[in-house]
Amino acid sequence: MKKNYDVVIIGGGPAGYVAAIRCAQLGLTTACVDKWLDKNNHPKLGGTCLNVGCIPSKALLESSEVYHQSETLLAQHGINVDSVSLDLQKMMDRKESVVNTLTLGIESLFKSNKIDWIQGKATIESLNAEINKKTFNKMITIKLHNQDTQQINTNNIIIATGSSPVNLSIAPIDDEYIVDSTGALAFKKVPEKLGIIGSGVIGLELGSVWKRLGAEVKIFEAQDSFLSFADEFIAKESLKHYTQQGLEIKLNTRLLNAEVKNNTVQIKFMDSDGEHHEIFDKLIIAVGREPNSEGLFNNETDLVMDEGGLIHVNEHCETSLPGIYAIGDTVRGPMLAHKGSEEGLMVAELIAGNFRAVNYELIPSVIYTHPEIAWVGKTEQALRAAGIEYHVGTFPFAASGRAQAVNQITGMIKVISHEVTDKILGVHILGAHASELIAQAVIAMEFGASSEDIALIMFAHPTFSEAFHEASLAVSGNALHITQRKNIANS
Ligand code: FAD
Ligand code: NAI
Numbered sequence: 496m497k498k499n500y501d502v503v504i505i506g507g508g509p510a511g512y513v514a515a516i517r518c519a520q521l522g523l524t525t526a527c528v529d530k531w532l533d534k535n536n537h538p539k540l541g542g543t544c545l546n547v548g549c550i551p552s553k554a555l556l557e558s559s560e561v562y563h564q565s566e567t568l569l570a571q572h573g574i575n576v577d578s579v580s581l582d583l584q585k586m587m588d589r590k591e592s593v594v595n596t597l598t599l600g601i602e603s604l605f606k607s608n609k610i611d612w613i614q615g616k617a618t619i620e621s622l623n624a625e626i627n628k629k630t631f632n633k634m635i636t637i638k639l640h641n642q643d644t645q646q647i648n649t650n651n652i653i654i655a656t657g658s659s660p661v662n663l664s665i666a667p668i669d670d671e672y673i674v675d676s677t678g679a680l681a682f683k684k685v686p687e688k689l690g691i692i693g694s695g696v697i698g699l700e701l702g703s704v705w706k707r708l709g710a711e712v713k714i715f716e717a718q719d720s721f722l723s724f725a726d727e728f729i730a731k732e733s734l735k736h737y738t739q740q741g742l743e744i745k746l747n748t749r750l751l752n753a754e755v756k757n758n759t760v761q762i763k764f765m766d767s768d769g770e771h772h773e774i775f776d777k778l779i780i781a782v783g784r785e786p787n788s789e790g791l792f793n794n795e796t797d798l799v800m801d802e803g804g805l806i807h808v809n810e811h812c813e814t815s816l817p818g819i820y821a822i823g824d825t826v827r828g829p830m831l832a833h834k835g836s837e838e839g840l841m842v843a844e845l846i847a848g849n850f851r852a853v854n855y856e857l858i859p860s861v862i863y864t865h866p867e868i869a870w871v872g873k874t875e876q877a878l879r880a881a882g883i884e885y886h887v888g889t890f891p892f893a894a895s896g897r898a899q900a901v902n903q904i905t906g907m908i909k910v911i912s913h914e915v916t917d918k919i920l921g922v923h924i925l926g927a928h929a930s931e932l933i934a935q936a937v938i939a940m941e942f943g944a945s946s947e948d949i950a951l952i953m954f955a956h957p958t959f960s961e962a963f964h965e966a967s968l969a970v971s972g973n974a975l976h977i978t979q980r981k982n983i984a985n986s
Contacts (some may be wrong), residue, residue: 508835540601656788666780733868788804850982870923887909890965
């Protein structure tokens with residue numbers, strides 16, 4: 496272990512570990528401090544995303560979908576299975592094994608890139624206001640897991656400390672009956688009745704997992720609109736599908752309190768009809784996440800933060816303190832792993848004296864339910880609000896040969912392009928493989944493609960991708976496999 500580094504990264508999640516790898520590749524002496532301990536008290540890299548976020552949730556989404564399909568859909572293919580039963584422990588073991596494979600993978604990438612992984616909680620101790628690249632002008636103290644203290648010096652600090660679930664004082668987490676997303680990824684048995692507060696991304700993804708495994712799921716949402724950050728047409732359509740699947744989503748509903756009584760959770764809530772009570776076996780609180788930015792400094796600093804604890808940064812992720820950068824969930828923008836990773840790459844290049852930027856206009860979003868939802872760029876409602884004229888082309892998967900062949904006909908692709916220039920402004924997908932298809936839209940938009948550009952490209956047949964081609968053709972009223980009038984707005 497060295498005493499002096501060119502760069503110290505605090506946090507080994509997808510923002511921090513990617514920054515660390517790139518810094519090391521660029522020849523900078525690099526350390527990454529991370530305090531994560533798994534349930535067996537083993538230090539782990541990968542942060543929220545790998546340990547209790549993106550990866551375990553996707554593992555369970557896949558397992559639960561396979562279970563659900565084998566219970567309900569195989570017969571449609573003419574495959575009869577006598578009986579299907581669930582081994583939840585085995586499903587959870589598979590999830591853990593996926594997590595372990597990936598976190599160990601990062602460990603070995605750290606080793607091969609000669610990145611020092613310091614296991615403990617970092618505090619930024621002293622800052623020398625004068626920037627002198629030759630001296631190591633910042634000191635970090637690390638409280639190691641074995642309670643020892645270690646001090647290291649560095650020129651540059653990248654804060655990548657991530658975020659934590661927002662808690663509600665009226666429904667305190669007890670990790671048994673009232674849980675956050677971490678607890679909801681590790682139930683020991685399928686709850687008969689599951690309540691979820693918040694119909695955002697976690698509520699929908701984890702609600703889907705437990706619904707498919709047999710729980711009766713009720714989701715309580717404070718807002719009167721559903722998925723207000725998604726395109727309103729897609730949001731409306733997806734709500735119909737979730738409801739058909741049996742997810743009961745109650746909008747405009749305010750939780751008043753939740754209490755654990757007699758091994759159940761009793762909640763009181765208010766809707767337009769007044770006050771009500773419900774009893775659940777488990778309650779998941781999924782009302783957003785907040786940045787981990789408290790207690791990072793030992794002394795008072797001039798680090799500028801907003802009220803919610805987000806560290807203020809410019810477009811290069813520079814904080815108000817020289818040589819200190821912040822990336823990922825601790826700063827503005829969507830709390831998404833790929834957004835944090837791109838910021839990590841950018842900051843590493845900037846520290847090494849190179850140039851790189853993040854295109855914040857083209858961050859793809861995905862909700863991994865069934866059907867999946869994915870989008871990039873502007874929604875119709877945002878364009879309307881900005882007074883920008885546009886055209887819309889929509890193509891339903893029901894008209895796709897491949898979708899029919901594989902029995903995944905739900906949903907559509909919607910392409911929005913500028914009325915005058917035809918430049919694609921947004922792509923919104925509801926349907927199978929939306930998470931993969933959206934990359935085509937991101938690439939097209941990064942290259943400034945028009946809907947006509949996509950219409951003139953050849954797509955393999957039969958594929959889901961052809962729906963992107965057809966939706967692009969539909970912008971000018973020329974889709975081949977649906978009947979349409981020219982330039983129909985679909986909302
Ligand atoms: P984190 O991953 O939170 O990592 C921060 C790290 O910093 C942690 O390891 C923490 O231990 C460490 N740390 C904090 N303070 C200190 C300190 N003082 N000293 C040392 N170490 C410290 N995003 C997606 O893009 N796609 C998804 O499918 C997706 N699914 C999700 C599912 C769930 C259930 C959840 C909860 C989140 C999901 N997310 C998803 C969000 C994603 O996990 C986060 O956006 C991402 O992890 C943020 O990365 P980060 O590196 O900024 O922070
Ligand atoms: P979210 O912001 O997606 O949704 C929270 C929901 O809770 C909102 O609809 C909000 O209106 C509602 N809410 C807030 N307070 C409430 C209250 N008191 N009562 C009822 N409803 C209330 O947050 P969520 O689902 O917790 O996820 C956190 C973040 O994690 C996401 O914003 C996303 O950035 C990330 N994530 C990303 C995933 C992906 O990319 N597929 C998957 C899971 C999480």
